[in-house]
Amino acid sequence: MTTIAPARATAPEAVPPRPPTRILRNTALTAATVVALAAFWSIDIQWSRLTSLPGEVVRYLGLMFSTPSWDKLPEALRQTLRSVEMAWLGTVLGILLSFPLSFLAARGYGPAPVRAGLRGLFSLIRAVPEIIIAIIILSVTGLTPLTGALALAVNSVGTLGKWGYESVEGVDPGPVEAVRAAGGSTVEALRWGVWPSAATDFFSFWLYRFEINVRASAVLGLIGVGGIGDMLTSYTQYREWPTVGVLLIVVVIVTMLIDAVSGMVRRRLTDGSRER
């Protein structure tokens, strides 16, 4: 540590060590570049159509927003409320289902086979888009908002379950050990060792999933389960742009509002846990 380079009045040319070769990194970069280039080269897109896009965007923005049909506003709000209800119910059901499962799936709490099974289930669910889940469920529940809510619930279980067990596993093992040392059972260790430090994580996951579900619920309308997506699909098909404009405005404002409220709640929760 204390070796000091010899002082020199005139330093000779410093000869740096040879740069490392980094074969692995370069191979990975090359592979990624090849895949990207192949995708660009082979995809069936006439890129020349992009040149007309800016003009079209301006034209359609004009169509949508120059004279929005505000008379559709009440209906839009009603359908948006329906979408938000779907998102809410889907989130609550998702929480109820995923909450116990995420503890069972955490290393050190659930039996190994259960753990593996649950983790597999979570990744399976996460791989399937919510629309496809809705398509499956609707054969039982029909084209109703309930289908939408259930689809969102199932999809939420995939993400909430994963985030949940990751958070449980990431908890500082000290308090858990303390509860165990005091003779606590596994459930007691979870309640008094894990939950106090994981709770904030869980709350913010739930809020974040709600934000995701609000967006997803708007999409689910596309297959006809109701909500703002339903309206958007039909009015885009009829090419009634002034109405589509109103719908987009409503979607954007409502989504941003919900994001803001949820972000505020989350900040209060995380700040509160830090003060204590």
Add this chain to the structure above:
Amino acid sequence: MIPTTTTPPTAGPRTSYLDVPPRPAGRWKPWAALAVVVLLTAATLGPWAIGFDADAIARNWRNGADRILKLLSPDWSFFPRTVEPMLETLQMAVVATVVGAAVSLPVSLWAARPTNPNVWTRGAVRCALNVVRAVPELLYVAVLVAMVGVGALPGVIALVLFNTGIIVKMVSETVDGSDRGPLEAGRAAGGTQSQINRTIALPDMLPSFVNQTLYVLELNVRASAVLGLVGAGGLGLLVDAVRTYYRYDQLSLIILEILVAVLVIDLVSSIVRRRLV
């Protein structure tokens, strides 16, 4: 040994001589929050809102269950017809990820406080992104199909918007939370903001950026599998067809293929992530 005369300390009324500080106020708050959640949920279940029609479910149950059981026996003969749409889905996902990442890299730096001290441009970038993020990707496609016609192009544009929203949000938050010291060193050395961003901020945010890009690639495979429902090409077109005829055995094969694609990407990205830290 002196016989011990002290009884072990026990809880209960015996401790009443202790000066226990009063419970802090505000302990009702979590319960109030829970009550609000329960009430709101009950309200959404009412017949005036989403409703819960047990009769209809009972009626549909038998024939619905039959269809769902079909999921367990995928129609393998359907495979050849899925190859091309699957490829298109992957192409869309990759192209959108590349373009989205390329756009997001500078925008992330503009959207973060340490790398863009200008309040106005930063605010404008963030505001625009919030609007972009508030529109679900399928709704972009629905409108874009009208603008540029059906095919992969509207899907790719929608995914690019969607990706940029996600990457910029996550990466700029990382930059916001990062140590300002190294950037100060860049300023002290007389660098311009863009030089500092390139030489100091960029290497530090790169792992987070690559991470989000890989995550977005996975999301894109999943999303581009359904964009076809509104006319954007890829597997979604098939999904639309099989759902009309309730061919859940074919749907099952499609789901399997998406699953395999997502799992492969997941595997590759977890390897990259492990090397990245």
Add this chain to the structure above:
Amino acid sequence: MTVAPQQVTSRSWPVRVRDVTVRYPGGVTALDGVTLDIEAGEMVSIVGLSGSGKSTLVRTINGLVPVTSGSVVVGEHTLSTLSGRQARAVRGSIGMIFQGFNLAKRTTVLNNVLVGRLAHTPTWRTLLGAYTAADKQIAFEALDRVGILEKTWHRASALSGGQQQRVAIARALTQEPRIVLADEPVASLDPPSAHAVMGDLRRINTELGITVLTNLHLLDLAREYGTRMIGLRAGKVVYDGPAATASDAVFEEIYGRSIRQQDVLGG
């Protein structure tokens, strides 16, 4: 980069601080009417407790903190009159070393040291990462001077604290500075590394003739490594004189309290 010491001396800059007051937006007065003359080639220790204004003082000298009133002249440049571009050029000639090293931890030592060339490099070259061979050679010389040339291709985060601070010194040297400022350069280091880093700073001063200003709160380091010592208390200069002979009483005057164990590094 084979410049004889006496030539370098003529290239190093003096610092003239005239009645400088710095008041932060929160209302805190960090510097209160400070006047100092530091000649080219001096090795100065600035001593004071945390909050005494010594961090602010070095940051007014490279213009990172604007003065509320008064003037700072480095070399021939009056900082408050400079445009943004001129200010960056001046900063390019003033190296700075920080308590927390402030390296970009995830990139190589070389890339960190090349940050010292920012003010001398066109932006497009920086954006492409295309430094000239001459710039790289300056970086290698600097790394060689602080004895960690063999770490050139390592990630900064893989180095020990003392080595990281030497990378930071190399970064400052790569600027080919006329002044080097150091803000508590050894406060995060163990005693042997601290002495090594202080030794490096002294050699920069004696061999290259560069003006060096070092913020310290440890009295033995201030005595050993400075020729001149400036004491700050509550934003005012309360001592200005030779370092080696400054008695404990002088330090008690600067700190406004008696000397404690923590004011000495030892080692």
